[in-house]
Amino acid sequence: MHARPVVGPLLRVRGLLVSNVFLLDGGSGDRWIIDSGHVLERPLLLAGLRRSGFLPGEVSGVLLTHRHSDHAGNAAFLRRTFGLRVFAHRADAEVLEGRQRAPRLEPSSGDPIAWAFAQIENHTRTTVPVDVALAGGEQIGSLEVHHAPGHTEGSVLYRHVGTRSLLSGDALLAAVPPLTVAQRMTLPHPDYAVDLDQALASLRALHAAALDYDNLLAGHGRPILGEARRLAEDLLASASR
Numbered sequence: 001m002h003a004r005p006v007v008g009p010l011l012r013v014r015g016l017l018v019s020n021v022f023l024l025d026g027g028s029g030d031r032w033i034i035d036s037g038h039v040l041e042r043p044l045l046l047a048g049l050r051r052s053g054f055l056p057g058e059v060s061g062v063l064l065t066h067r068h069s070d071h072a073g074n075a076a077f078l079r080r081t082f083g084l085r086v087f088a089h090r091a092d093a094e095v096l097e098g099r100q101r102a103p104r105l106e107p108s109s110g111d112p113i114a115w116a117f118a119q120i121e122n123h124t125r126t127t128v129p130v131d132v133a134l135a136g137g138e139q140i141g142s143l144e145v146h147h148a149p150g151h152t153e154g155s156v157l158y159r160h161v162g163t164r165s166l167l168s169g170d171a172l173l174a175a176v177p178p179l180t181v182a183q184r185m186t187l188p189h190p191d192y193a194v195d196l197d198q199a200l201a202s203l204r205a206l207h208a209a210a211l212d213y214d215n216l217l218a219g220h221g222r223p224i225l226g227e228a229r230r231l232a233e234d235l236l237a238s239a240s241r
């Protein structure tokens with residue numbers, strides 16, 4: 001088994017070191033790959049898909065949480081090779097489709113590793129045609145789309161209603177950047193956010209609007225099951241900005 005069951009029909013591809021790729025196997029018409037990982041981990045992703053029995057030809061599409069290279073890195077390959085439709089928020093589609101340049105990340109934390117990763121992102125162009133441009137508020141299969149700008153302009157959260165699970169990309173993390181070794185819930189990292197204040201405001205607004213979930217399946221770190229919403233509220237309440 002190369003995709004580990006997380007909760008209900010949600011699976012996590014095993015063996016990926018950079019970023020998480022989740023699978024949702026909700027049956028015909030509701031099979032999704034959520035994020036596509038870093039291009040360097042393509043062989044691991046393909047092995048994970050193959051060995052989990054998740055046939056790319058039966059997948060409904062690739063849902064991107066945002067445009068960064070460690071999440072959208074294999075989307076063009078999956079689209080080209082398996083004919084999968086790619087979904088992303090329309091604001092990130094501007095960059096993914098090459099109409100706009102990504103704003104440069106300007107690291108300010110003083111962390112040299114975070115600085116180095118930011119420079120790599122600044123020098124990486126991740127492009128893919130976006131077949132379905134999202135606005136937020138849609139229902140895609142059994143997932144709801146929630147726009148949460150700030151980490152990138154078009155960051156989205158996908159909420160799986162049936163299992164009360166939130167797939168958050170980098171808008172809310174389950175491991176501490178930049179090395180993501182420490183496993184705990186954490187807010188977006190200032191060095192990688194287009195607008196950190198906006199990222200926090202997005203999260204606060206969604207929680208104030210009663211975004212309801214128990215489980216967090218973030219772009220980095222192990223899934224947090226059971227009390228994720230309370231942890232997120234505590235984090236947001238204690239944030240210094």
Ligand SMILES: [Zn+2]
Nearest residue numbers: 066068170192
């Ligand atoms: Zn990111």
